[in-house]
Amino acid sequence: xxxxxxxxxxxxxxxxxxxxxxxxxxxxxxxxxxxxxxxxxxxxxxxxxxxxxxxxxxxxxxxxxxxxxxxxxxxxxxxxxxxxxxxxxxxxxxxxxxxxxxxxxxxxxxxxxxxxxxxxxxxxxxxxxxxxxxxxxxxxxxxxxxxxxxx
Numbered sequence: 001x002x003x004x005x006x007x008x009x010x011x012x013x014x015x016x017x018x019x020x021x022x023x024x025x026x027x028x029x030x031x032x033x034x035x036x037x038x039x040x041x042x043x044x045x046x047x048x049x050x051x052x053x054x055x056x057x058x059x060x061x062x063x064x065x066x067x068x069x070x071x072x073x074x075x076x077x078x079x080x081x082x083x084x085x086x087x088x089x090x091x092x093x094x095x096x097x098x099x100x101x102x103x104x105x106x107x108x109x110x111x112x113x114x115x116x117x118x119x120x121x122x123x124x125x126x127x128x129x130x131x132x133x134x135x136x137x138x139x140x141x142x143x144x145x146x147x148x149x150x151x
Contacts, residue, residue: 004054006146007061011050013139014043014068017132024128030121033114034092035078039132042071046139058151065143068136075133081117082127092116 021040024030032040046067053060081088093116114120119127126134 001149003058003061003146003149003151006142006149007050007053007064010061010064010068010139010142010146011047011054013135013142014046014050014064017043017071017135017139018047021128024121028121031114033116033118033120035074035081035088035116035129036114039071039074039078039129042067042074043136046071046143053146061143061147065140065147068139068143072133072136072140075129075131075136078116078129079127079133082119082129084117088116 018040021032021036025032046064049060049064049067053064077086078088080086081093087093121128123131
Protein backbone atom coordinates (compact mmCIF):
# COMPACT_ATOMS: atom_id res chain seq x y z
CA UNK A 1 0.00 0.00 0.00
CA UNK A 2 1.18 3.52 -0.68
CA UNK A 3 1.79 6.25 1.85
CA UNK A 4 -1.46 7.98 0.91
CA UNK A 5 -3.39 4.77 1.49
CA UNK A 6 -2.05 4.48 5.04
CA UNK A 7 -2.66 8.20 5.67
CA UNK A 8 -6.24 7.79 4.49
CA UNK A 9 -6.80 4.85 6.85
CA UNK A 10 -5.35 6.78 9.80
CA UNK A 11 -7.37 9.89 8.96
CA UNK A 12 -10.60 7.93 8.63
CA UNK A 13 -9.77 6.16 11.90
CA UNK A 14 -9.65 9.43 13.80
CA UNK A 15 -12.80 10.60 12.03
CA UNK A 16 -14.53 7.38 13.10
CA UNK A 17 -13.46 7.98 16.70
CA UNK A 18 -14.98 11.48 16.64
CA UNK A 19 -18.19 10.24 15.02
CA UNK A 20 -18.37 7.46 17.61
CA UNK A 21 -18.03 9.97 20.43
CA UNK A 22 -20.78 12.11 18.92
CA UNK A 23 -22.98 9.00 18.56
CA UNK A 24 -22.60 8.22 22.26
CA UNK A 25 -23.28 11.85 23.14
CA UNK A 26 -26.13 12.82 20.80
CA UNK A 27 -27.83 9.50 20.01
CA UNK A 28 -27.33 7.51 23.22
CA UNK A 29 -27.45 10.58 25.48
CA UNK A 30 -24.20 9.97 27.38
CA UNK A 31 -22.89 13.35 28.47
CA UNK A 32 -19.12 13.68 28.01
CA UNK A 33 -16.93 14.92 30.83
CA UNK A 34 -14.23 17.53 30.39
CA UNK A 35 -11.51 14.91 29.86
CA UNK A 36 -13.64 13.30 27.15
CA UNK A 37 -13.56 16.59 25.28
CA UNK A 38 -9.78 16.74 25.73
CA UNK A 39 -9.50 13.41 23.94
CA UNK A 40 -11.57 14.60 20.97
CA UNK A 41 -9.39 17.57 20.03
CA UNK A 42 -6.32 15.53 18.97
CA UNK A 43 -8.54 13.33 16.78
CA UNK A 44 -9.92 16.44 15.10
CA UNK A 45 -6.37 17.69 14.60
CA UNK A 46 -5.34 14.31 13.15
CA UNK A 47 -8.13 14.57 10.58
CA UNK A 48 -6.90 18.03 9.55
CA UNK A 49 -3.28 16.82 9.42
CA UNK A 50 -4.34 13.81 7.38
CA UNK A 51 -6.17 15.96 4.86
CA UNK A 52 -3.12 18.22 4.60
CA UNK A 53 -0.83 15.22 4.11
CA UNK A 54 -3.11 13.83 1.40
CA UNK A 55 -3.14 17.26 -0.25
CA UNK A 56 0.62 17.15 -0.72
CA UNK A 57 2.21 18.20 2.57
CA UNK A 58 3.72 14.84 3.58
CA UNK A 59 5.41 16.00 6.81
CA UNK A 60 1.91 16.52 8.24
CA UNK A 61 1.81 12.74 8.75
CA UNK A 62 4.25 13.28 11.64
CA UNK A 63 1.75 15.65 13.24
CA UNK A 64 -1.02 13.08 12.68
CA UNK A 65 1.04 10.51 14.56
CA UNK A 66 1.69 12.99 17.36
CA UNK A 67 -2.03 13.83 17.62
CA UNK A 68 -2.96 10.14 17.82
CA UNK A 69 -0.29 9.57 20.47
CA UNK A 70 -1.57 12.56 22.45
CA UNK A 71 -5.15 11.30 22.58
CA UNK A 72 -3.92 7.80 23.46
CA UNK A 73 -1.99 9.20 26.44
CA UNK A 74 -5.03 11.26 27.47
CA UNK A 75 -7.13 8.08 27.30
CA UNK A 76 -4.67 6.29 29.59
CA UNK A 77 -4.70 9.23 31.99
CA UNK A 78 -8.51 9.32 31.99
CA UNK A 79 -8.66 5.55 32.56
CA UNK A 80 -6.39 5.97 35.58
CA UNK A 81 -8.67 8.66 36.97
CA UNK A 82 -11.72 6.41 36.51
CA UNK A 83 -10.00 3.47 38.23
CA UNK A 84 -8.62 5.61 41.08
CA UNK A 85 -5.02 4.90 40.10
CA UNK A 86 -4.32 8.64 40.41
CA UNK A 87 -6.16 11.89 41.00
CA UNK A 88 -7.81 13.77 38.17
CA UNK A 89 -8.62 17.44 37.85
CA UNK A 90 -10.72 18.59 40.81
CA UNK A 91 -13.10 20.45 38.53
CA UNK A 92 -14.09 17.16 36.89
CA UNK A 93 -14.20 14.62 39.71
CA UNK A 94 -16.63 13.87 42.50
CA UNK A 95 -14.44 15.80 44.94
CA UNK A 96 -14.80 18.89 42.77
CA UNK A 97 -18.52 19.05 43.54
CA UNK A 98 -17.99 19.11 47.31
CA UNK A 99 -17.87 22.90 47.50
CA UNK A 100 -20.97 23.50 45.39
CA UNK A 101 -24.30 24.42 46.89
CA UNK A 102 -27.61 22.94 45.80
CA UNK A 103 -28.33 26.13 43.86
CA UNK A 104 -25.00 25.79 42.04
CA UNK A 105 -25.83 22.23 41.05
CA UNK A 106 -29.28 23.24 39.82
CA UNK A 107 -27.99 26.16 37.74
CA UNK A 108 -26.72 23.96 34.90
CA UNK A 109 -29.65 24.89 32.61
CA UNK A 110 -30.60 21.25 32.19
CA UNK A 111 -27.14 20.27 31.00
CA UNK A 112 -26.06 16.89 32.33
CA UNK A 113 -23.04 16.89 34.60
CA UNK A 114 -20.56 14.16 33.78
CA UNK A 115 -17.72 13.41 36.16
CA UNK A 116 -14.32 12.28 34.93
CA UNK A 117 -13.92 9.71 37.68
CA UNK A 118 -17.12 7.81 36.85
CA UNK A 119 -17.44 5.24 34.08
CA UNK A 120 -20.36 6.20 31.83
CA UNK A 121 -20.13 3.14 29.57
CA UNK A 122 -17.96 0.04 29.37
CA UNK A 123 -17.55 -3.00 27.13
CA UNK A 124 -15.55 -6.08 28.15
CA UNK A 125 -14.51 -4.25 31.31
CA UNK A 126 -12.97 -1.33 29.43
CA UNK A 127 -14.41 2.19 29.48
CA UNK A 128 -14.56 4.61 26.56
CA UNK A 129 -11.25 6.29 27.51
CA UNK A 130 -9.61 2.85 27.63
CA UNK A 131 -10.93 1.99 24.17
CA UNK A 132 -9.80 5.38 22.92
CA UNK A 133 -6.29 4.71 24.25
CA UNK A 134 -6.15 1.32 22.51
CA UNK A 135 -7.55 2.42 19.15
CA UNK A 136 -5.50 5.61 19.17
CA UNK A 137 -2.31 3.61 19.83
CA UNK A 138 -3.21 1.50 16.79
CA UNK A 139 -3.66 4.71 14.81
CA UNK A 140 -0.17 5.80 15.88
CA UNK A 141 1.17 2.57 14.36
CA UNK A 142 -0.74 3.24 11.15
CA UNK A 143 0.64 6.79 10.99
CA UNK A 144 4.15 5.44 11.48
CA UNK A 145 3.55 2.90 8.73
CA UNK A 146 2.43 5.77 6.49
CA UNK A 147 5.54 7.79 7.30
CA UNK A 148 7.79 4.83 6.48
CA UNK A 149 5.97 3.88 3.26
CA UNK A 150 7.07 5.04 -0.19
CA UNK A 151 5.05 7.70 -1.93
